[in-house]
Amino acid sequence: xxxxxxxxxxxxxxxxxxxxxxxxxxxxxxxxxxxxxxxxxxxxxxxxxxxxxxxxxxxxxxxxxxxxxxxxxxxxxxxxxxxxxxxxxxxxxxxxxxxxxxxxxxxxxxxxxxxxxxxxxxxxxxxxxxxxxxxxxxxxxxxxxxxxxxxxxxxxxxxxxxxxxxxxxxxxxxxxxxxxxxxxxxxxxxxxxxxxxxxxxxxxxxxxxxxxxxxxxxxxxxxxxxxxxxxxxxxxxxxxxxxxxxxxxxxxxxxxxxxxxxxxxxxxxxxxxxxxxxxxxxxxxxxxxxxxxxxxxxxxxxxxxxxxxxxxxxxxxxxxxxx
Amino acid sequence: xxxxxxxxxxxxxxxxxxxxxxxxxxxxxxxxxxxxxxxxxxxxxxxxxxxxxxxxxxxxxxxxxxxxxxxxxxxxxxxxxxxxxxxxxxxxxxxxxxxxxxxxxxxxxxxxxxxxxxxxxxxxxxxxxxxxxxxxxxxxxxxxxxxxxxxxxxxxxxxxxxxxxxxxxxxxxxxxxxxxxxxxxxxxxxxxxxxxxxxxxxxxxxxxxxxxxxxxxxxxxxxxxxxxxxxxxxxxxxxxxxxxxxxxxxxxxxxxxxxxxxxxxxxxxxxxxxxxxxxxxxxxxxxxxxxxxxxxxxxxxxxxxxxxxxxxxxxxxxxxxxxxxxxxxxxxxxxxxxxxxxxxxxxxxxxxxxxxxxxxxxxxxxxxxxxxxxxxxxxxxxxxxxxxxxxxxxxx
Numbered sequence: 001x002x003x004x005x006x007x008x009x010x011x012x013x014x015x016x017x018x019x020x021x022x023x024x025x026x027x028x029x030x031x032x033x034x035x036x037x038x039x040x041x042x043x044x045x046x047x048x049x050x051x052x053x054x055x056x057x058x059x060x061x062x063x064x065x066x067x068x069x070x071x072x073x074x075x076x077x078x079x080x081x082x083x084x085x086x087x088x089x090x091x092x093x094x095x096x097x098x099x100x101x102x103x104x105x106x107x108x109x110x111x112x113x114x115x116x117x118x119x120x121x122x123x124x125x126x127x128x129x130x131x132x133x134x135x136x137x138x139x140x141x142x143x144x145x146x147x148x149x150x151x152x153x154x155x156x157x158x159x160x161x162x163x164x165x166x167x168x169x170x171x172x173x174x175x176x177x178x179x180x181x182x183x184x185x186x187x188x189x190x191x192x193x194x195x196x197x198x199x200x201x202x203x204x205x206x207x208x209x210x211x212x213x214x215x216x217x218x219x220x221x222x223x224x225x226x227x228x229x230x231x232x233x234x235x236x237x238x239x240x241x242x243x244x245x246x247x248x249x250x251x252x253x254x255x256x257x258x259x260x261x262x263x264x265x266x267x268x269x270x271x272x273x274x275x276x277x278x279x280x281x282x283x284x285x286x287x288x289x290x291x292x293x294x295x296x297x298x299x300x301x302x303x304x305x306x307x308x309x310x311x312x313x314x315x316x317x318x319x320x321x322x323x
Numbered sequence: 324x325x326x327x328x329x330x331x332x333x334x335x336x337x338x339x340x341x342x343x344x345x346x347x348x349x350x351x352x353x354x355x356x357x358x359x360x361x362x363x364x365x366x367x368x369x370x371x372x373x374x375x376x377x378x379x380x381x382x383x384x385x386x387x388x389x390x391x392x393x394x395x396x397x398x399x400x401x402x403x404x405x406x407x408x409x410x411x412x413x414x415x416x417x418x419x420x421x422x423x424x425x426x427x428x429x430x431x432x433x434x435x436x437x438x439x440x441x442x443x444x445x446x447x448x449x450x451x452x453x454x455x456x457x458x459x460x461x462x463x464x465x466x467x468x469x470x471x472x473x474x475x476x477x478x479x480x481x482x483x484x485x486x487x488x489x490x491x492x493x494x495x496x497x498x499x500x501x502x503x504x505x506x507x508x509x510x511x512x513x514x515x516x517x518x519x520x521x522x523x524x525x526x527x528x529x530x531x532x533x534x535x536x537x538x539x540x541x542x543x544x545x546x547x548x549x550x551x552x553x554x555x556x557x558x559x560x561x562x563x564x565x566x567x568x569x570x571x572x573x574x575x576x577x578x579x580x581x582x583x584x585x586x587x588x589x590x591x592x593x594x595x596x597x598x599x600x601x602x603x604x605x606x607x608x609x610x611x612x613x614x615x616x617x618x619x620x621x622x623x624x625x626x627x628x629x630x631x632x633x634x635x636x637x638x639x640x641x642x643x644x645x646x647x648x649x650x651x652x653x654x655x656x657x658x659x660x661x662x663x664x665x666x667x668x669x670x671x672x673x674x675x676x677x678x679x680x681x682x683x684x685x686x687x688x689x690x691x692x693x694x695x696x697x698x699x700x701x702x703x704x705x706x707x708x709x710x711x712x713x714x715x716x717x718x719x
Binding site for chain 1: 348349351375376377379380381382383385386387389390391392393394395396397398399401415416419521528529530533534535536537538539540541544548
């Protein structure tokens, strides 16, 4: 059993990945995600492959870069493919003795647009080929870098600039794509969801993912204060409600079929989805000028259905003899 | 240690043999006609242990070039091959790779772009990438495709260049034609007897010396970066010439960036690129035997565009027809546009454009006879009446 930190105070003090001085928005948790990844594996050299996204544009504006580790950006949709090239290059150079033999970890990271939508082919290909790398999707449920456009990750009914809350259509018509189940279907050794509101859980999952020889995937929810319309101080509370309302449950999938639920505890009473929705400006049209109970109910039903599905998968995994 | 052998080889086989000789560390490739044989052959070399290399069977050409970019960033020697739609799909990353100054060698088995879909030769695919910042070389025959592959790695990885190189051979006409190819006699396979040292990158992803690559550059710096890229590209011409000279001095085969054929006293001349050069030279021989003073200029290196060499090769001719196996719709053929730009205001020859061989339409000695006849007619009139002529269109 690997040794995982149990208190935030146990995490290394030093910043290994991104430094202060980057230009992410005040209160944005994307920087926290990058910092926690660095702190999760203090003993391993990292190479960071970054998709085009907020994290990229805000941390590397030429001639400045806010990274303490080797960092590479290529384009938007091809981060997993770029990472597979980095992995292959490193492995062969080490094999031929031209780079000292080290246990270097390749981290690929992209937003939800670069992962759910335009990047999913490259991710599927790289996972199928079995390269040893960790892909992290930080999911803020829209194309935030281009100004809040709808993605496959955007939740049902949410306002974005391309799924406006109009007179006839009230925000996004579709539901959030079940990304982790799609990833898990590849049968990779480890993938998990995480939330910035549960940093120790996230750190443990990153560490676990890094320890996998082969591809691993961590999908972390990162509420966006600009796109979701909430105060700069609220990123972590909103993320916590996403988990506690069962909208974004935290779980792990081993070998593509063993589902393990982490949060929220099913024994605790359900936090109604309304509690999660009501303080987000992107969902204001569900509450003003008058409350749209019908859509709130639809969202609640969808959350309940997905939750039941997850519980069933977890229960089946527990009973299953094959793992 | 390998001795020189002369074997009958298809162009694709010759390229695969040459790429293997150069010991790439990473190959990332996706199948597409008429290039597929190259990467099939290379995967066999890896499977048989003849080539120690990470061979990534990517799920698309876009990912092929993306993986090449990532691998080159680590300091590895990187190779790929594609054609037509494959190049079109990866073109975004083709540009990014050049701007990152990451050496990669890519063979293009030239094939027409869709639509209509067509698997046969023209240069519309390579021309799609002419502004991408890659060095572009075009081979006349299978031997040149072999030799050019080896030269390409040396050019790309030279620290004064540090740019990706695109090696073009005409689809089917060369890729699937068997010609005699003489392999290199090599004693030290690790460095090809010193011709191709192990790659020593200027910058790389190094956990002991971290750098960030692929940064966002806003108006304060973007244009300056592009200017630097242009200077590196233009300066690469002298390195290309140096490599051609060194290769020739070692192994006796010289391929100038611009090769004049029977140009000393040529009244009219055509300029060719790729495999039609051989047919053109045969046409020149026939017409010369009939007493006509015709010549040909072969353009081997299209990017960087060797302006001075072209000016020197063409200056004495009366009329020149530039052959393009591609067209910029609404304008002219791309090679013509470059050449006309190089010749303008110099009081040199009349210059016109022939569009030939699109989508695999045969280019024969008769094609060249037609072009030379038309050039003589223009020369007699003293002006070009029709600046762009399409040769061999049905019903015309």
